[in-house]
Amino acid sequence: MAVRHGDKMTLVAFMQAGNASVYAGSWRHPATEHGYLDASYYAKIGRQLEDGCFDLMFFDDRLAMPGIYGGSVAEAVRYGARPVKLDLSVVLGVLAQTTSHIGLGATYSTTYYAPFHVARTFATLDHLSRGRAAWNVVTSVNDAEAQNFGVEAHLGHDERYDRADEFLEVVAGLWDTWDDDAIVHDRAAGIYADPAKVRELHYRGKYLSSRGPLTVPRTPQGRPVLMQAGSSGRGREFASRWAELIFTGDPGLEIARNHYADQKTRLADAGRDPASVRICPMAYAVVGESEDHAKEREAMLLNDLVDPIASLTLLSELMNYDFAQHDPDDPVTDELIASVSGIRGLVQNLRTHIGGETVTVRDLAAHRATLLQGPRFVGTGEQIAEQMAEWFHGDACDGFVLAATHLPGAFEDVVRLVVPQLQRKGLFRTEYEGKTLRDHLGLDRPTSTFRSTAAATTGSDA
Structure with a gap:
């Protein structure tokens, strides 16, 4: 039996704030709208996904143009290999105001940002979206990114995760420096907040330190939802400690089953409830009005655009x-x-x-x-819903991170043709039942783990 929370799928839309989706040929698709430099483009997609009751839309990010191949960015620019990446904090700010229910997530690196900056950014987003923020944690190291940030030497793979553990301890600790009831707004007494309920963190670790407190009060979700996508052994250990939604890249059903079982076991070994963490592979859905129509669309995507x-x-x-x-x-x-x-x-x-x-x-x-990075579901809406159900019922996933072959049409197709079939099967919600992303995902609101300044100083209590 699958170790999951409830009997409903999680559906996440995988976004890029740039010229192409994760499918590199998407900008050439005849139905693609090239509105990625306009705020209304993202607002339109967000509202569309809300119509389909998606749990979350999250944005991948890189902090450089692809410039490793041939030692130049020329080919990335020439072929549109994702040379454009907008600032996600601004994009998500737009979406916070133009959507009402869907979760809003972004990728931020533990290598190139400071913990205080990340804590403040996502706490702010959680407030302005009324509890819909998610952070996709990455430890990515890439020479082109490094050169943009003046970094000359990087930590090794496992040590990078060791530092990321400290990074999460700092961020989580900063989110907890305000108690939920710290703000009293006592006009008569002239007291804004209770200073006994706003604490300095005084974190000092091997790699990082932070005094605190955060300049943003405790958020509607307590903490934004944490996502992670590491697939190495060390990455899976990191996910077992921190992640609440794990994003995978398993191309086949058996690979996904093995990964799912391994990660759920690791979660249990880490002392966490495996059912409380959603594991979702990236997938493509190539939808047609008929099976032949869907296969024609697939053939164009595979042969002509990348x-x-x-x-x-x-x-x-x-x-x-x-x-x-x-x-x-x-x-x-x-x-x-x-x-x-x-x-x-x-x-x-x-x-x-x-x-x-x-x-x-x-x-x-x-x-x-192209289309090999995850499973590819091809067919009518009913056929794709059946294929997704096979994975869901086959102990391979708790839902899917759906990538777009073109925008906004790929998500329009899913919302119009696939989601109703999933709903008919009882596999997906018909309306939003809660207010926050944690509500959508069936996650508890975490209580503050901050007990005292003295304990936090050790770096083990954040």
Whole structure:
């Protein structure tokens, strides 16, 4: 039996605040609207997703143009390989005012931002959205990003997660520095807030320190929802400690089942209730009015819209390795796997997904930039709902992070044709029943863990 909260799917819309979705050819799609520099574009998509009762729309981010391939950003710019990335705090501010129910999430890096900044940004968003904020925690390290921030040397993979643990301790501690009832607004006595209920944090760890308190009172959700997508062993340990919604990239059903079981076990071993954490793989839904129509749409997406160089450009960004030195049909050798951080799990997944032992550079690139990064559901609305139900009932997920092949049409198709079928099957809500993102996800509102300044000084009580 699946270890999940309730019998309803979680549906998350995977967004980019830029020229292309996670599908690199989306900007070339004939139905794509190129309104990504206009606030009304994001407002329109947000309202559309609310009509479909989605739990959350969250935005991926990078802090540089893809510039690893060939040592230049030229190919990213030429082929539209996601060279545009807007400031997400502004985009989510727009959405906080133009939507009413859907959760609003953003990716922020523990490498390039300070804990106080992240704590304040998401606490502010949680207030202004009336309890709908989520933070997707990443530890991403990429040479192009590093150069934009003047970083010359990075911590190793596992040590980067060690630092991220401290980062989360600081952020969570800062969110807890205000008690829920600290503000009294006593006009007659002239007392704004009770100083005994607003505390300094005085966190000091190996990597980070912060005095506090936060300049934003405790938020409607207590804390914004925490998302995480690490798939390595250390990444899964980190998720087991912190994540409330885990975003995965499992391309096949059996891979997803194994990942789901492993992560739920890790959550239990960490002393957390596995049912309290949602695990959602990224997926594409290619919807048609008929099965033949859907397959025609799929064929166009697979064959016509993503230039191979765009694929290699994005693969180089992901792996922080210049694939321009390889022919696309070169096999991925053990030597290459050993030399490129993060590639091993991707190769293993692809071998399982496509069969055989040989994976080429072209295979890897297609996985990153086309429709191979997660499951691809193709068909009518009813057929896609059946495919999604197979994963949900098959102990492979608690829902899905749906990526768009084009915007806003891909989400329009899902809301119009797929969501009603999921609702008919009793797998998805027909209306929002709560006010906050935690309500949508069935998550408890956390109580403050701040007990005393002396305990927080040790760095273990945040």
